[in-house]
Each structure stands twice: as structure tokens, then as C-alpha cells.
Amino acid sequence: MIQWLSDSIIPLIVLMMVLVGMRKKVAIYDEFVKGAKDGLETTMNILPTLVGLMIAVGVVRASGLLDALTEGISFFTDAVHFPAELVPLGVLKLFSSSAATGVLLDLYEHYGCDSLVGMAASLMLSSTETVFYTMSIYFMSVNITKTRWTLAGALLSSLAGIAVSVWLAVQLTV
Numbered sequence: 001m002i003q004w005l006s007d008s009i010i011p012l013i014v015l016m017m018v019l020v021g022m023r024k025k026v027a028i029y030d031e032f033v034k035g036a037k038d039g040l041e042t043t044m045n046i047l048p049t050l051v052g053l054m055i056a057v058g059v060v061r062a063s064g065l066l067d068a069l070t071e072g073i074s075f076f077t078d079a080v081h082f083p084a085e086l087v088p089l090g091v092l093k094l095f096s097s098s099a100a101t102g103v104l105l106d107l108y109e110h111y112g113c114d115s116l117v118g119m120a121a122s123l124m125l126s127s128t129e130t131v132f133y134t135m136s137i138y139f140m141s142v143n144i145t146k147t148r149w150t151l152a153g154a155l156l157s158s159l160a161g162i163a164v165s166v167w168l169a170v171q172l173t174v
Contacts, residue, residue: 056095061099061103066087070084070085070087083116083117083120083166085107086121086124086162086166088103089103090124090128093125093128093129094132115173116169119173120165123168124165127165128165135151
């Protein structure tokens with residue numbers, strides 16, 4: 001049942017939209033083309049930001065800065081019993097999910113999926129957000145310049161997600 005629902009949900013939603021559009025006598029194809037055009041314009045507006053973020057993440061990862069950061073704060077991570085190997089993952093996830101996934105695969109290869117580090121890393125990726133990527137895309141697409149408390153709230157929630165991820169992983173591996 002779940003497999004059928006999973007396979008059918010998107011076609012059913014599309015069919016429902018077409019039927020509702022026909023009932024309301026909306027030019028469905030014209031509206032689709034208009035929406036696609038708006039989507040392409042939005043993509044063109046945010047493309048420079050995306051390229052900049054991807055290049056910055058690539059440079060930081062290739063430069064060894066994340067490894068130096070991990071070494072530099074290991075005294076703190078050791079004091080709070082936080083696996084220092086997860087620091088690069090937590091930092092990269094703020095900017096890029098794909099870069100964080102690459103680090104996750106490296107952690108799996110080195111420590112294993114069922115290890116404390118592997119489980120905590122898996123939980124971290126599913127309980128945190130790409131804060132800077134998301135903020136730049138959403139706020140730039142609607143021209144918002146004053147983000148108020150959004151960044152502080154997003155960083156706090158990511159920190160909470162990271163802390164709970166490690167705590168849960170410890171509970172699961174004991």
C-alpha cells in the first residue's frame with residue numbers, strides 16, 4: 001500500500017490540479033508556461049548566489065581549512081564529549097547539503113555507518129538545514145534585505161539539531 005501511494009502521489013496531485021483547473025475553466029497549459037517562465041527568471045536571479053556559494057564551499061573543503069578548524073577546537077569538543085570529526089559536517093551543512101553529503105560518505109568510509117560518528121552524522125544531516133543557502137535563495141528571490149532574527153534563530157535550531165543528534169546517537173550505540 002505504501003509503495004503504491006509513494007509511486008502514485010505526484011501523478012494524483014497533477015491529475016487533481018488539471019481537473020480543478022478544467023472545472024474552473026482555467027487555461028491550464030498557459031498557466032503552466034507562465035509559471036515555468038517565472039521559475040526560469042527566478043533561477044537566473046539567484047544563479048550568481050548559487051555559484052558563489054558552491055565555489056566558496058569547494059575552496060574551503062579543498063584548502064584544508066575544515067581540518068584545521070577541527071584540530072583547533074578539539075580541546076572544546078573533547079571537553080563537551082562531542083566527536084570532533086563531526087565539526088566539518090556541521091559547518092558544511094550550513095552552506096551546502098551536497099558538500100555535507102560528501103563529508104558524510106567520507107565519515108561512513110572511515111568510521112562505518114553503525115558507529116557513533118556514523119549515526120550522529122546521519123542524524124545531523126536529517127535534523128539540520130542549509131541555513132545560508134536557504135536564506136540567500138529565499139530572501140534574494142523576494143528582495144528582502146533585513147532578515148531580522150532569521151539567522152540567529154536558524155543557527156540556534158541547527159545547533160539544537162546537532163546536539164540532539166549526538167545525544168541520540170550515543171543512546172542508540174550504547
